[in-house]
Amino acid sequence: MTSAEIHQAIKKLNFLGSALYVAAHPDDENTRLISWLANEAKANTAYLSLTRGDGGQNLIGPEIESLLGLIRTQELLAARRVDGGKQLFSRANDFGFSKHPDETMKIWNKEEVLSDVVWAIRKWQPDIVINRFDHRTPGTTHGHHTASGILSLEACELAGNPGSYPNQIPLAGTWKPARVFLNISSFFFRNREEFEKSDKSNMAQVDVGVYYPALGKSNTEIAAESRSMHKCQGFGSAGVRGSEPEYLELLKGTMPKEKSNLFEGINTTWSRVPGGVPIGKILAAVEAGFKPENPAASVPQLMQAYRLIEQLPDGYWKSVKRAEIQEVIKACLGLFHEALAAEPSATPGESVSLRIEVIQRLGVPVRLEKVRFASMGSDTTFAMPLEVNKRVNWSRRATLSTDMPMSNPYWLNEHSALGLYSVPEQSLRGLPETPRQLKAEFHYTIAGIPIVYSCDVAYKDTDPVDGEVYQPFEVTPPVYTRLDSKVYLFADSKAQEVTATVKAGKPGIQGTLQLEAPAGWTVQPAEVSFMVKRKGEELPFRFTVTPPAGQSDGTLTAVARLEGKTWHRSLLEIKYDHIPVQTVLLDAHSRIVRIDLKKAGSKVGYVSGAGDDIPASLRAIGYEVELLEGPDLNPQNLAKYDAVITGVRAYNTNDDLQFKNAQLLEYVKNGGTLIVQYNTNSELRVPASEIGPFPLRISRDRVTVEEAEMRFLLPEHPVLNYPNKITAADFEGWVQERGLYFPDQWDKAYAAPLSCNDPGEPAKNGALLVAKHGQGHFVYTGLSFFREFPSGVPGAFRLFANLISIGKTPKP
Numbered sequence: 001m002t003s004a005e006i007h008q009a010i011k012k013l014n015f016l017g018s019a020l021y022v023a024a025h026p027d028d029e030n031t032r033l034i035s036w037l038a039n040e041a042k043a044n045t046a047y048l049s050l051t052r053g054d055g056g057q058n059l060i061g062p063e064i065e066s067l068l069g070l071i072r073t074q075e076l077l078a079a080r081r082v083d084g085g086k087q088l089f090s091r092a093n094d095f096g097f098s099k100h101p102d103e104t105m106k107i108w109n110k111e112e113v114l115s116d117v118v119w120a121i122r123k124w125q126p127d128i129v130i131n132r133f134d135h136r137t138p139g140t141t142h143g144h145h146t147a148s149g150i151l152s153l154e155a156c157e158l159a160g161n162p163g164s165y166p167n168q169i170p171l172a173g174t175w176k177p178a179r180v181f182l183n184i185s186s187f188f189f190r191n192r193e194e195f196e197k198s199d200k201s202n203m204a205q206v207d208v209g210v211y212y213p214a215l216g217k218s219n220t221e222i223a224a225e226s227r228s229m230h231k232c233q234g235f236g237s238a239g240v241r242g243s244e245p246e247y248l249e250l251l252k253g254t255m256p257k258e259k260s261n262l263f264e265g266i267n268t269t270w271s272r273v274p275g276g277v278p279i280g281k282i283l284a285a286v287e288a289g290f291k292p293e294n295p296a297a298s299v300p301q302l303m304q305a306y307r308l309i310e311q312l313p314d315g316y317w318k319s320v321k322r323a324e325i326q327e328v329i330k331a332c333l334g335l336f337h338e339a340l341a342a343e344p345s346a347t348p349g350e351s352v353s354l355r356i357e358v359i360q361r362l363g364v365p366v367r368l369e370k371v372r373f374a375s376m377g378s379d380t381t382f383a384m385p386l387e388v389n390k391r392v393n394w395s396r397r398a399t400l401s402t403d404m405p406m407s408n409p410y411w412l413n414e415h416s417a418l419g420l421y422s423v424p425e426q427s428l429r430g431l432p433e434t435p436r437q438l439k440a441e442f443h444y445t446i447a448g449i450p451i452v453y454s455c456d457v458a459y460k461d462t463d464p465v466d467g468e469v470y471q472p473f474e475v476t477p478p479v480y481t482r483l484d485s486k487v488y489l490f491a492d493s494k495a496q497e498v499t500a501t502v503k504a505g506k507p508g509i510q511g512t513l514q515l516e517a518p519a520g521w522t523v524q525p526a527e528v529s530f531m532v533k534r535k536g537e538e539l540p541f542r543f544t545v546t547p548p549a550g551q552s553d554g555t556l557t558a559v560a561r562l563e564g565k566t567w568h569r570s571l572l573e574i575k576y577d578h579i580p581v582q583t584v585l586l587d588a589h590s591r592i593v594r595i596d597l598k599k600a601g602s603k604v605g606y607v608s609g610a611g612d613d614i615p616a617s618l619r620a621i622g623y624e625v626e627l628l629e630g631p632d633l634n635p636q637n638l639a640k641y642d643a644v645i646t647g648v649r650a651y652n653t654n655d656d657l658q659f660k661n662a663q664l665l666e667y668v669k670n671g672g673t674l675i676v677q678y679n680t681n682s683e684l685r686v687p688a689s690e691i692g693p694f695p696l697r698i699s700r701d702r703v704t705v706e707e708a709e710m711r712f713l714l715p716e717h718p719v720l721n722y723p724n725k726i727t728a729a730d731f732e733g734w735v736q737e738r739g740l741y742f743p744d745q746w747d748k749a750y751a752a753p754l755s756c757n758d759p760g761e762p763a764k765n766g767a768l769l770v771a772k773h774g775q776g777h778f779v780y781t782g783l784s785f786f787r788e789f790p791s792g793v794p795g796a797f798r799l800f801a802n803l804i805s806i807g808k809t810p811k812p
């Protein structure tokens, strides 16, 4: 902290008010208001994001789902470091788009998420709660959004009632916020003009464009820097300067008379804490007498206030203000301490080398009494004064206890339902990160008063480009295992080779490795022995896996046995410049599938679209796949293929098709089979009506419920019968959805053998269209084969094999 920032922090010590901002996703939060609350109002401010943003796209890397949620968690923490807020979550999972809050709350499990919002309010004790989304407008925005408004309002009532979620009471007590607001946004209105003309009599109004001379920035500039941390969503934004009104509709409580004073009538002085008045007197004097050129002069009085805070009974403001004043004292002294491990990770029971540095750089007497590593039962006593601006360094070895838990995001430790992460331990719920096990405690006496600082042990590296880089110190397993594919497909009863890799998490490991397969499958050898000398070294082993005769699927796991325990996790590192390195332990599980599959035809050509794994999946079940480009797309060349397939959105993205579609249709006419996967109806390279030999119209129809019933409108149609007899069982186990961008109008030359729909919606019959053209066949399908194949869904492969086989029925 600079002297100006220290002075800001001292002023904040004298404001005892708190605020909680509530919404659904990382990026929903209004960083202008959060920054205003933290820096201008100086309130203890948190953003409760119900989800970690696990759904959606990642603009900066390959991570999706829970791994994307992990990145967005860290981006929110990075944003809060900029705007001065804190970050909270619930266990709700961002499972994907939801049309209505009723659906959202069914999938989330309303009672559980509501209990988490109540928990957040009881723990944070906000005087004011601010909702981002209107609870009264279901269906007008993402269901998660409206649900966040509904849950927040309900929780504000329940949190004050000791009969609600009584298991939380001994840990957090009850709390009732004084005011609840809705943060009105111009997005709620059709246009800016309508927003400006709207009735604002029931709205508080604050100016979030204030300028902070101590920081040299406008509040709105800080807010833009904060928002720009949402990098995986591409929300870099530019700062604006100048007055900016922000409107808050009052939902509960009384409207402040002075409409910009959100905390009006709430005691926000030290007198709200029993025993707090003398602390307030001292800190008022510190604020008034602060000397920017000599911040250390404030330390004796700050230590007096610290001693009185320590003597308060345990409570919310004691813990908030103790942490704040510790940081102020440290900054006033130029006090620096850190404990670094020589390596970024170690395993339980392993000995680690620790380097410790302590220095105080300004002139108040500071004694270093001892440094303690509680979780390792290690104490070093110094009992010596620290000389001003003289660095003290030493190192020592210490041993991690054998029962130390592995570092991992706590919400990913257990298998979870679609809508809710499983977190059995109440005290962990809502925390942004897993608390670190390995901590160093620095015990000082400053101005005659004892004070203890606790900090996480870290790892530090000097990067030739970035310079000093800190990363968290991790407790990791002694051995990792990994399989070489996420899905293994067996289209017949032939055995296949599978490679499993062992990686040493510590030096000199010796054990055995085996593959656990479902019943009916055999693995050879049953077990192999391994010996790995160096930490980080990997050894691959090959196993032969033989499937059963009939259809079967399940999980294949690589399990290592070491020192009497089993291990089956691999380590994933996520590295980006704007967040700390994240490590995640993932199960070394893969799907293993024996598909009862018959094929007619074996050679297919593939015209790539926007990118999918269909060619690799088709090869895995025995097809010969060749990728086709412009010059290949002529009827003479195509004649050698049993079918030609276009990738997802090929007619949106592949320029070759713009000029070669007529040639493809000529190939069909001559007896070929063309299978066109889904395209969107905008920016088509070829008009939708001209993609096939007969007109069709592409709509936005999609069926997002993956279990939606599949009705067979033409049960005798060849694509449902040859060579694989398709039944309802073939539509079981589909993932994410049935399909998307189905045609909603088509020429009568097309047959539509399948029908499905989302609950409450009319039947959609355009999922699969088949037409005879000349001697050949044209197929248009929006079914999500591109999602089902990588997940190894057997029925999807059987149906696709029938599409390739069409027209090849044996002559009677």
Ligand SMILES: [Zn+2]
Pocket: 024, 025, 027, 028, 142, 145
């Ligand atoms: Zn959102």
